[in-house]
Amino acid sequence: MSKSDLEKRTVMSPDGEPIEINPLQDYFCDARPKVHEPVLPILVLGFGTGCGAIEMRPLMTPRFDAYRFGIQWRPTPRQSSVFIISGYLSVKTLKRVIRSYEQMQNPKFVIALGSCTINGGMYWDSYNTIKRLDHYLPVDVYIAGCMPRPEAILAGFEKLKELIRQGKGEGANLYAKNFDWYKANQKKIIKDWDIPDYNW
Amino acid sequence: MEFGIKQILYLLLTLFIVLNYGLILQGIMPKIAARVGRRYGIRWYQPYLDLIKNHAKRSKITHGVMYYLGPVFRLTGGIGLLFFLPVIYGSPMFDNLSFAGDLTLVLFFQFFGVLGMALGAGEGGHPYSAIGVSRGLSQVTALELPLTLGVISIAMQYHTLNISDIVAAQQGGILNWTIFTNPFAGAALMLTFLGSMGRAPFDVVLAPQEIPIGPPTEYHSGFLGVLQLNRAIFPVAKLILFMNLLYGGATSWPELFIKTFFIYLWSIFVGVAFPRFRVDQSVRWFLGVPLLFGIIAILLI
Numbered sequence: 001m002s003k004s005d006l007e008k009r010t011v012m013s014p015d016g017e018p019i020e021i022n023p024l025q026d027y028f029c030d031a032r033p034k035v036h037e038p039v040l041p042i043l044v045l046g047f048g049t050g051c052g053a054i055e056m057r058p059l060m061t062p063r064f065d066a067y068r069f070g071i072q073w074r075p076t077p078r079q080s081s082v083f084i085i086s087g088y089l090s091v092k093t094l095k096r097v098i099r100s101y102e103q104m105q106n107p108k109f110v111i112a113l114g115s116c117t118i119n120g121g122m123y124w125d126s127y128n129t130i131k132r133l134d135h136y137l138p139v140d141v142y143i144a145g146c147m148p149r150p151e152a153i154l155a156g157f158e159k160l161k162e163l164i165r166q167g168k169g170e171g172a173n174l175y176a177k178n179f180d181w182y183k184a185n186q187k188k189i190i191k192d193w194d195i196p197d198y199n200w
Numbered sequence: 201m202e203f204g205i206k207q208i209l210y211l212l213l214t215l216f217i218v219l220n221y222g223l224i225l226q227g228i229m230p231k232i233a234a235r236v237g238r239r240y241g242i243r244w245y246q247p248y249l250d251l252i253k254n255h256a257k258r259s260k261i262t263h264g265v266m267y268y269l270g271p272v273f274r275l276t277g278g279i280g281l282l283f284f285l286p287v288i289y290g291s292p293m294f295d296n297l298s299f300a301g302d303l304t305l306v307l308f309f310q311f312f313g314v315l316g317m318a319l320g321a322g323e324g325g326h327p328y329s330a331i332g333v334s335r336g337l338s339q340v341t342a343l344e345l346p347l348t349l350g351v352i353s354i355a356m357q358y359h360t361l362n363i364s365d366i367v368a369a370q371q372g373g374i375l376n377w378t379i380f381t382n383p384f385a386g387a388a389l390m391l392t393f394l395g396s397m398g399r400a401p402f403d404v405v406l407a408p409q410e411i412p413i414g415p416p417t418e419y420h421s422g423f424l425g426v427l428q429l430n431r432a433i434f435p436v437a438k439l440i441l442f443m444n445l446l447y448g449g450a451t452s453w454p455e456l457f458i459k460t461f462f463i464y465l466w467s468i469f470v471g472v473a474f475p476r477f478r479v480d481q482s483v484r485w486f487l488g489v490p491l492l493f494g495i496i497a498i499l500l501i
Contacts, residue, residue: 036258061239067230068240070249078420081253105420106259 006194024196032198033176036106055113055147056086064150071157077103082160085137087147088116088129094136095190101137102199106172109140109164111156114147121146135185138171210293211283215433218282218440221457222432223247229468236472247432254425263324263418270320271419271426277313278434281306285440288456289367289449303361306441307351310396313434314340317415324418332415335479336405342486343395349494350388354445356501357382363441367449379446384497386446391490393442393467395482397435400471402482439463 008022059066060073074080077100089097101108112133115121120131133139140163143156163169175182187193227244234241262268284302288294314336321329355361357378358369370376379386395402405415416427439460443449447463450456477485 034259062237065234065239065241067234067242070242070246076417078418079416079424105257105261107257 003194024194033102033106033172033179035173035176055150056084056153058150059153064154066154066157069154069157077101078105080104081108082157083108083110083137084113085110085117085133085139086113088114088121088123088126089133090128091130091189091191092128094130094186095195098136098186099195099199107164107169108172109160109169110137110171111141111143111153111160112139113143113153113156114145116146118142118144130189136182136189138174138182140169140171211296214287214294214296215279215282217453218287218436219429219432221460222436223251225436225461225464226432229464232465233468233472247428251425251428254420254428255422257421260421260423266319266323267418268320268423270317270323271423271430273316273320274313275426275430275433277309277316278430278437280312281309281441282433282437284309285437285444286364286367286449287440288453289364289371289444289451291451295364298362298364301361302363303351303355303366306363307348310347310438311340311344313430321415321418326418328417329415332405332417336415339395339402339405339479339482339486342483343392343490346388346486346490346494347392347396349491349498350385350392351445353385353388353494353497353501354378354382356498357385363444367444370448374448377446377448382497382501384493384500388490388493388497389442389446390466391493392486393438393463394470395486396438397464397467399467401474401477403471404476404479404482435464436460 006023008020008024010018010020013019056073058064059071066072077083081104083097083101083104085097101110110133112118116123116129117133117139120126120129123129124131130136141156141160143152145152148156160169183197224244224247226247227242231241231244283297284299284305286295286298286302314333318333318337321333354366358366360366360369366378370378370381374380379390398406416424419427440456442463443456443459447459450459
């Protein structure tokens with residue numbers, strides 16, 4: 001599919017009637033994000049992306065067994081509550097991450113793994129990675145390290161649960177409140193912006 | 201059969217007991233599978249937490265009316281299956297809506313949920329949902345053949361389509377159970393049972409690694425909660441059906457819990473020992489040995 005296929009245009013229907021189509025718009029979600037009153041969320045579902053995911057695989061093995069903490073990996077953003085950004089994020093991946101993040105349902109949390117998400121890490125002078133994830137998505141928990149060990153990730157999950165119980169895990173509402181600021185930051189760095197402004 | 205407010209209350213009580221039993225089974229069975237893999241596994245009350253969490257989600261989006269109806273159809277399939285089964289044999293309270301031809305209706309309800317899901321998941325517009333549903337439907341269609349042959353064999357054996365009568369004919373000792381009096385039908389049914397439980401080796405429809413979890417990919421929040429409710433009720437209803445057909449039914453709740461627990465354990469037992477089939481492999485497998493057992497069962501009766 002070429003990029004011109006995604007543009008808004010007028011096409012002729014089989015009946016000879018002109019109709020306007022906008023392939024990128026989902027007509028069921030055409031509103032800005034809402035700020036939701038907090039209710040108590042209970043359990044954490046994980047969703048991983050990126051290269052540092054190599055440290056997340058052992059979590060499901062008998063040695064670390066994250067299942068016993070109520071952590072389960074889901075392959076679809078719709079059902080996930082936690083977005084794990086595992087390591088460096090290139091600009092190209094950031095676009096996909098934003099799409100996935102916006103498709104997750106409130107309440108949702110972001111865990112950032114490794115120093116790359118905090119200040120760019122060893123890619124601090126790279127031309128195509130982002131330096132601070134916090135400018136593009138609201139991060140709830142940072143787990144430092146290069147890469148963090150699986151134990152550290154488990155500790156991070158426990159920290160996230162603690163924050164949620166204290167009512168401080170309101171990343172999704174932060175995103176809704178400062179929506180324009182986040183969008184401006186994202187558009188500044190993503191040059192070929194061809195995704196809808198909000199897509200849930 | 202008298203049908204009044206009392207009957208409805210008993211139905212709801214049955215639903216409540218079965219729902220809780222199903223949720224606890226959902227917690228215990230993965231734990232058993234995890235112990236085989238030398239893990240601790242989830243906590244036994246994890247399914248309750250999942251359910252509460254999914255219903256407590258603050259936002260949800262929709263894809264239109266059919267998208268709503270998908271989970272509703274699925275849940276109707278589960279509850280319908282349960283309501284038309286005689287749960288406790290000889291009990292006026294838990295005989296439910298059992299009637300003379302209930303066996304045919306129950307067979308229909310097995311298929312109903314998947315069809316509803318196919319309609320609803322297609323509406324989500326996610327390509328993986330459509331692939332998942334087509335895989336699920338082809339697997340269910342393949343396993344339906346030996347299942348139906350086995351059920352027809354049992355119906356011919358007892359000359360009835362009423363599950364209560366089938367249970368009644370098996371009373372009076374373990375050797376009267378259909379699994380002993382009609383072993384080929386029993387074998388065909390128990391092999392298809394593996395497929396209908398959706399566990400390994402037949403869990404490719406819902407496999408996260410294959411296509412992101414198949415039909416429910418697009419379902420979230422409360423929609424997923426409804427699907428989870430069905431995932432607790434539907435297996436127990438199916439367990440009760442198999443217990444009634446093959447293992448002499450149950451005359452009390454404790455007997456029901458023990459029998460259904462071990463029938464469920466059979467699918468876990470196979471699941472931890474064998475790797476996952478691809479859909480084309482599982483279809484071919486169902487049309488092999490289980491189908492053969494089904495045909496032998498029909499011929500021998």
